Amino acid sequence: xxxFLYELEESWKIAxxxxxxxxxxxxxxxxxxxxxIVAVTLMGTAVSxxxxxxxxxxxxxxxxxxxxxxxxxKPVDDWWNYRDRKKIETEYADKINRIVAATPNSNLIVxxxxxxxxxxxxxxxxxxxxxxxxxxxxxxxLTSTIDCKEGRFFNEIESREGAQxxxxxxxxxxxxxxxxxxxxxxxxxxxxxxxVVGVNARQGTFLGLFSWDSMVALPLASFNxxxxxxxxxxxxxxxxxxxxxxxxKVKDKxxxxxxxxxxxxxxxxxxxxxxxxxxxxxxxxxxxFKSTLDPVKxxxxxxxxxxxxxxxxxxxxxxxxITFVSVKERTKEIGTRKALGARRRTILMQxxxxxxxxxxxxxxxxxxxxxxxxxxxxxxxxxFPIQFSLGLVVASxxxxxxxxxxxxxxxAWTASRLDPVTALRYE
Amino acid sequence: MDNSSLVTHHSSQTTRPPGPVVIDIENITxxxxxxxxxxxxxxxxxxxxxxxxxxxxMGPSGSGKxxxxxxxxxxxxxxxxxYEFNGRNVKEMDDDELAAIRNREIGFVFQTxxxxxxxxxxxxxxxxxxxAGMNQDTRTERAERALIDVGLGDRIHHxxxxxxxxQRQRVAIARALVNDPSIILADEPTGxxxxxxxxxxxxxxxxxxxxxxxxxxVTHERxxxxxxxxxxxxxxxxxxxxxxGFIPELDVEVATT
Numbered sequence: 296x297x298x299f300l301y302e303l304e305e306s307w308k309i310a311x312x313x314x315x316x317x318x319x320x321x322x323x324x325x326x327x328x329x330x331x332i333v334a335v336t337l338m339g340t341a342v343s344x345x346x347x348x349x350x351x352x353x354x355x356x357x358x359x360x361x362x363x364x365x366x367x368x369k370p371v372d373d374w375w376n377y378r379d380r381k382k383i384e385t386e387y388a389d390k391i392n393r394i395v396a397a398t399p400n401s402n403l404i405v406x407x408x409x410x411x412x413x414x415x416x417x418x419x420x421x422x423x424x425x426x427x428x429x430x431x432x433x434x435x436x437l438t439s440t441i442d443c444k445e446g447r448f449f450n451e452i453e454s455r456e457g458a459q460x461x462x463x464x465x466x467x468x469x470x471x472x473x474x475x476x477x478x479x480x481x482x483x484x485x486x487x488x489x490x491v492v493g494v495n496a497r498q499g500t501f502l503g504l505f506s507w508d509s510m511v512a513l514p515l516a517s518f519n520x521x522x523x524x525x526x527x528x529x530x531x532x533x534x535x536x537x538x539x540x541x542x543x544k545v546k547d548k549x550x551x552x553x554x555x556x557x558x559x560x561x562x563x564x565x566x567x568x569x570x571x572x573x574x575x576x577x578x579x580x581x582x583x584f585k586s587t588l589d590p591v592k593x594x595x596x597x598x599x600x601x602x603x604x605x606x607x608x609x610x611x612x613x614x615x616x617i618t619f620v621s622v623k624e625r626t627k628e629i630g631t632r633k634a635l636g637a638r639r640r641t642i643l644m645q646x647x648x649x650x651x652x653x654x655x656x657x658x659x660x661x662x663x664x665x666x667x668x669x670x671x672x673x674x675x676x677x678x679f680p681i682q683f684s685l686g687l688v689v690a691s692x693x694x695x696x697x698x699x700x701x702x703x704x705x706x707a708w709t710a711s712r713l714d715p716v717t718a719l720r721y722e
Numbered sequence: 723m724d725n726s727s728l729v730t731h732h733s734s735q736t737t738r739p740p741g742p743v744v745i746d747i748e749n750i751t752x753x754x755x756x757x758x759x760x761x762x763x764x765x766x767x768x769x770x771x772x773x774x775x776x777x778x779x780m781g782p783s784g785s786g787k788x789x790x791x792x793x794x795x796x797x798x799x800x801x802x803x804x805y806e807f808n809g810r811n812v813k814e815m816d817d818d819e820l821a822a823i824r825n826r827e828i829g830f831v832f833q834t835x836x837x838x839x840x841x842x843x844x845x846x847x848x849x850x851x852x853x854a855g856m857n858q859d860t861r862t863e864r865a866e867r868a869l870i871d872v873g874l875g876d877r878i879h880h881x882x883x884x885x886x887x888x889q890r891q892r893v894a895i896a897r898a899l900v901n902d903p904s905i906i907l908a909d910e911p912t913g914x915x916x917x918x919x920x921x922x923x924x925x926x927x928x929x930x931x932x933x934x935x936x937x938x939x940v941t942h943e944r945x946x947x948x949x950x951x952x953x954x955x956x957x958x959x960x961x962x963x964x965x966x967g968f969i970p971e972l973d974v975e976v977a978t979t
Contacts, residue, residue, distance in 0.1 A: 298855030305852050312840055631836040634797060635897070636825020636853035638818050715797045719832070 306645045310652040313621065321653060324617045328657025328698065329664065331607030336665035336691050338603040342596040343682040349588055351498065355507065356581040359548040360438045361558055363387065363541040367577035368584055380575045381566070385410055385515060388432075388541045390565045391558070402546050402554035403561075407434045410518055410539040416463075416511065417483040418471040426467055427510040428484065430518020438542045441507070446478045446493035449514055453492075457516025461489040465497040466508040487521045489513060551580060607694070610657065611702040618650045618706035629710055630718030643711035650703025651696055658695025662688060736932065737951045741773030744904050744936060745794060750803030751959075752789050763789040765959035766803070771938065773904070776931045778939045778947035781956035788909075790956065791940045795830060795907050796823045808904060825853050829898025833910035835890045837882045837897075843869055844878045847897045854901055868896040872926060888919035895926060905936045912946055924949050 314321040362368070365380050385408035395403045414428040433454035435441070441448055441462075449460045461482065468477045468491075477491040495507045522537070545554035555578055562576055622629070629642055669683045752764040763786045771777055771794075781787040792798040793805065796812055799820075805812040807823060815823065824830075837846050847865035856864070869878050872892040882890055891911060898906050908927065912920030928949060931937050941947050955963040 297857070298853070301852050301855060301857070316840060627836065628838065631832075631838075632849070632853075633821065634795065634824055634830045634836075635850045636821050636901075638821040638853075641853065716792050719797070719836075 302641050302644060303648070306648040307652065309645055310649040313649055314652065314656070320617060321656075324613045325653055325657035325660065327610030327613035328607070328654050328695065329610075329661040331603075331610035331698075332658045332661025332691055332695060333665045333668070334603035334606045335600065335694065336662060336687060337668060338599045339687050339690070340665070340669055340682050342599060343684070343687075345592060345595060347682055349585075349592060352506065353581055353585060354440055355498070356584065357439055357544075358581050359545050359551070360580070361543045361545060361551075361555060362579045363543065363558070363562060364577050364579060365540075368579040369587055377577075383539050383541060383576060385430075385519070385539050385541070387562070387565050391541065391543065391561050394561050394564065398557075402550055402557050404544045404546055405434050405437055406541050406543045407432055407438050408515055408539065408541050409435070410515060410537050412522060412537045414484050414522065416467065416471065418477075418480060421471045421473075423467055423470045428518075428522070429510055429512045430515040430522075431512060432515055435512065438544045442496040443493040444496040445476060446491070448493055448512070454514045455516070457514050457520055459487065459489045459513075459517055460492045461511050461513045462493040462495065463491055464495050464506075464508045464510045467511055468494045484511070484513075485522055487517075489517075551582075555580070607698065611654075611698045614650050614653055614699065615702040615705060617653070618646055618703050619709070621649060622646060622706045622710040626713065626718050626721040629713050630715050630721065633713070633715035634719060639711040642713075643707045646707035646710050647700055647703045650707070651699030654695045654699030654702070655692070658691055658698075661695075662691055665691075737776075738774045738932070738934070740775050743770050744773050744808060745769070745771040746804075746806040746809075747793075748804040750793065750800040750805055752786075752793065752798070753801045763959055764793070764800070767956075767959075767961055769954070769961065769964070771905070771936070773936050774931075774934060776928075776937045776939070776949070776951040778941060778950035778953045779956065780942060780944070780947050780953060781962075782942065785956040786959040787940055787942075787956050789959075791907065791909055791938075794905075794938060795828050796820050821853075825850055826901055827904045829895075829901065829903040829906040831891070831894050831898050831906065831908035831911045833913040835882070835887075835894045835914070837890060837893055839882055842879050842881055843874060843885070843893045843896075846882070846893055847900050850897060850901045864900055865896070868900040869893070871899065872896045886919070887915050888922055891915065891919075891923050892926065895923075895930075899930070899935070905938055906930065907938050907940075909940045910942075911939070912941075912943070920946070 356362075363383055365383055366377050371377060388406040388408035391403075391406035395401045395406070408431065410430040412428055413425045415422055415424040416426050416428075417423075433449055433451045436448050443462070444465065446462070448462050449458065452458075453460050461484065463471075463477060463482070471477065471482060472480065477494055480491050481488045482491060483489075495510075498507045543554075543558055545551060547554075558578055559574065562578070563572075563574065566575060568575065629637075632642065666683060747767060747769040749766045749768050750764055751762065751766055754761040754763055765786075767786075767790060779787055779790060789798070793800055796807065796815075797820075799805075799813055799815070803813075807827060810823075812820070812823070830836075838849070841849075844862065844865050847868050848861045851861040851864060866875075866878060869875060872895050874889060874892050874896065877885060877889060877893075880889075882893070885893065891914075895906075895911075898908075906927075911927070912923055915923060924946060927937055927939070937950075939947065939950055947953055952964070952966050954961055
């Protein structure tokens with residue numbers, strides 16, 4: 296055991312001396328590993344960033360909320376069967392709430408109607424086009440994680456009376472009010488005045504998925520009054536027709552399936568469907584999105600890591616090559632060491648540590664480069680959720696060591712099996 | 723201790739009484755396969771070497787001299803026959819056991835010195851002690867003592883390229899001595915040195931012999947072999963002659979073959 300430690304220490308010293316005396320060669324070889332580790336590490340940060348971005352976007356939907364919509368949240372082949380479905384009406388929410396209230400032990404808590412379309416918003420000389428404008432009730436805060444940076448969401452009274460108040464997203468606030476607080480200011484939406492009562496905290500956007508940052512929310516009563524489809528049947532540029540759905544919060548997210556069945560029953564009653572009719576609405580949950588997006592996410596991760604892994608593989612071949620060269624040119628030294636009492640495993644370890652030291656050095660430099668690049672990307676594109684974690688550092692160091700051990704094994708094994716007589720005679 | 727004092731200690735007349743048997747070889751052979759041909763490098767060599775002997779192995783090239791040296795040094799194992807080192811059967815040893823014998827029982831001195839070029843004298847001499855599992859303090863202490871013993875007390879931190887050929891061979895001898903081996907196996911130790919420096923190295927070996935070391939010298943030079951107390955002549959893989967002292971007339975003949 297003690298001997299092993301002394302031999303280990305000696306091996307590290309030899310490796311260090313070897314790198315110092317072959318500076319150019321070591322640097323060039325390590326460069327292969329550096330590039331490999333940078334590529335793999337950046338891919339790793341991108342993959343975890345994408346994952347976090349997806350999760351962030353998903354959290355807007357809420358994992359305990361069911362969405363009643365005309366179209367299902369998944370790709371459909373028979374789109375014509377869905378096209379002619381009746382639109383979802385916001386009044387359904389009241390009907391659902393009444394039925395839920397009359398049902399003992401219901402799995403549902405509350406139904407919240409939402410309507411939305413694209414509108415432009417003006418304040419003074421500033422204007423933002425194509426803002427996702429949402430009409431809903433004050434119960435909306437129950438179904439979605441709303442975090443106000445300033446002010447508040449509109450309350451029940453404002454909701455019921457159709458007050459001309461609005462809660463605006465972070466990016467909207469930033470565009471309209473670059474240098475002042477928006478709270479209490481009046482903005483112009485579709486020619487109507489709305490008082491800003493709240494600003495949402497920044498959520499971050501990712502791949503154009505849901506984000507509160509570019510939305511505004513106002514009471515449904517006001518929404519219907521000023522922007523209902525009838526009054527703006529002419530869809531203007533930057534605008535769109537109204538989309539409505541009903542979101543229903545469930546009591547226990549573990550019983551989502553039961554809640555979904557219950558809601559289906561309620562909706563069939565609301566729509567007055569007889570048993571032989573098929574459902575003419577869709578009930579969706581966050582999971583449906585996840586199961587569509589997860590394969591995409593996983594494909595990106597696997598393909599990305601495989602392709603970047605190839606560059607690391609090339610680096611590993613460089614290490615293997617240089618270790619073979621090192622074994623060859625030090626054949627006589629290996630013979631001398633064997634004559635002086637080095638065992639096979641001593642020689643094996645010596646060359647394994649040499650290749651591992653090179654890989655570790657490359658890995659360490661690669662990690663620093665990757666960190667700086669991540670830092671730079673984070674500064675240049677703040678919205679891209681890049682993630683540089685301790686786990687990643689540990690993982691790439693482990694990958695470096697493994698690369699060294701694997702690529703060094705064949706040459707080190709060759710060295711350890713050298714016949715001392717032949718090795719001593721080698722010139 | 724400087725070189726001249728070593729030389730004056732040396733007295734080639736004194737032959738120390740031999741001790742117990744260290745190397746006991748009986749009828750060993752070694753065959754090599756070279757392409758299609760089988761080369762019979764050793765064809766049945768029987769030999770006993772005792773502690774405190776100073777032995778020269780002579781013979782023309784191709785006589786099996788190098789093969790015998792590899793056997794004696796446990797760098798190789800015989801094809802047949804019996805080889806006991808300090809009573810242990812070498813033929814049955816695995817690679818690790820052979821490494822341990824080489825580490826503790828045999829001190830090698832090579833014609834080309836075989837020092838690690840980037841390591842100081844001290845580090846070179848420490849090397850066998852690392853493989854023996856000694857701690858740093860013991861290693862340094864023993865390596866320094868060995869270097870002082872060969873007259874290099876003032877060259878401890880020099881690297882091989884800062885030393886003369888004779889000094890390099892002294893470092894190699896210190897390295898061979900440092901683990902206190904049963905035998906010192908010197909393969910043409912003066913082959914790469916001029917004759918004056920060669921004589922100094924031979925004086926050092928004589929001194930080591932006088933201090934109780936067992937020395938086996940492999941050489942084809944009769945001037946060098948003349949330092950030994952016993953000479954073995956090999957020819958065609960067999961011992962042609964094994965005699966105490968030195969017979970100049972026979973060696974003239976051998977040297978001219």
